[in-house]
Amino acid sequence: MGAEEGTLRSAYDLTDMAEGEHVDEFTAKQLGNLGELIAASYLDQRGYEVLEQGYRCPEGEADLIAYDPDEDVIVLVEVKTRRVHEPCSAEPESAVDRRKRERYRRIASCYLMDRFPVLSLRFDVIGISVTSETEAIIEHYFDVFAWEADR
Template sequence: MKAKDELGRRGEQLACDYLSQGGYAVVGRNWRCAQGEIDVIAERGGVTAFVEVKTRSGLRYGHPFEAITVAKLARLKRLSAAWCEACDEGGRPRRIRIDLIGVVAPPGRVASIEHLEGVF
């Protein structure tokens, strides 16, 4: 496995742990369809959050949030609609939002996590 892939998996796990500790129920990870992939789907308080996770080992190439473009946000919006359509009628969420989690995980050090709720 490539180091980049391992870093991404570590970041997603850290994000899921962070969400769980914050009272979220993680209901999906790496959900895929023809349009792409949603990293994490989590619920809390009647709201379903579709979470894009970006992980960096440091800030040399910028903050993780800098990698999330307007086009990526638009794709996440389409993906969240596709996920809702894939749910049966009774399982569809009433309230949804798109969140971002940025993880900076330097090798051998404690990671820092930032969570932006409801960016879209």
């Protein structure tokens, strides 16, 4: 159940998540919040322990921080959510550019200082593509970038 190589893709039932609201009418913030709830639920179902949602420090915010017991690693997760019928030039996970990776490294440093000892860290991205009012596709990208700075 822990970190697989590459990407894991699965469908997710939104029936209970949107609480009777129309997902098509969600603002970008509401859609992002829904994506984070979906990602947290998905991680929980896969055996992770979600430690933090919206972890904030002076360097920024991490969407989710979870513990993967199979790998004995803390996972910082960036969640990217979109509606699939919206025009989009790239997949949600491609929005994690060099600047965002650097910010996540700084956030990880803050987390390490706040929660020492943390033995190992991994950076994952979860892309949520809302395909209808009742379904989303989850793509979990494991270990998307290294702790060391980009060159």
